[in-house]
Amino acid sequence: MTMNSLKDVYTDQLQDLYSACKQSLEATNALGRAAEDKELSEALIDGSNGIAKGMDVLKSICAKHDLDPDAEHCHGMEGLVKEAHKHVLEEDFGDSDTRDAMIITQYQRMVHYALAGYGCVVAFANRLGEDEDGAQLQQQLDHTYDGDRRMTEIATKGGVNADAA
Template sequence: MAINSLKDIYLDQLQDIWSANTQSLSVVTELGRAAENKDLSEALIDGGNGIADGIAEIEKLCNDHGVKPDAEHCKGMEGLVKEARAHGLSDEISDADVRDAAIIPQYQRMVHYALAGYGTLAAFANRLGLDGDAAVLKKCLDQTYDGDRRMTEIAMTGGVNKDAAS
């Protein structure tokens, strides 16, 4: 797609976040299965459900604008997914508590990519006067922030980091 306007950037970035979400969904599911801590596992399962919801919302927006959601491949998320597998699911991590502590930053790195994407897209939609799109993207952004805060809570006060340090 030729990029000649803010609308073109907006559509390109919709496709990018769709690709990013699609790639991250499988590894978040794997991280959820690997997590020993019940709260962490549940948060990752909920995170996967949120990612799936985001995929569906972005797909609808793409279709509304007449673009294919899968026309872009997000290389940024490709790298983050590779890192999550290497550092959160590594066979070299033999202690379950240490694995749980390693999973959290891998998940949060992917979440932070999504936060940047949703925030930028919401700003573009607002500027373009796409109020319906902006509302959808703001909802996705808010839910993603909630997931990030929940993960921080699990690490800090939920005992994951404390257990890994023992």
């Protein structure tokens, strides 16, 4: 497809973000099963629920624009998911606290990718006058930021990093 306008970029990125969410959902579920810290495990379950809700929003917006949400494959998230598998699920750890610290690291990398994606599509929607899309996407962006801050608190104030040290 030739990109001729911001609308083309917007629709491409909606599909790319849907793919990123789909891939990160599977990885987040796997990270949640590997987590030992109760607070971390609960946050990852909440994160999975948030990702699924974001996918529903993206799917709805894609339908509104006559797009197939599965038409794109996000290679960026594919790489981040591979890294999560390599550094958490396939790695040997001497203790669960160290694994939990790595889980937070890998999860936040995926979240930061999603933050960039949501930030872009919010800006595109708003510029294109797609106010309803923009409001729904902004809400997902805000929830994603909340999840990222929660992980930072679990790592730094909740004791995961201290226990791993």
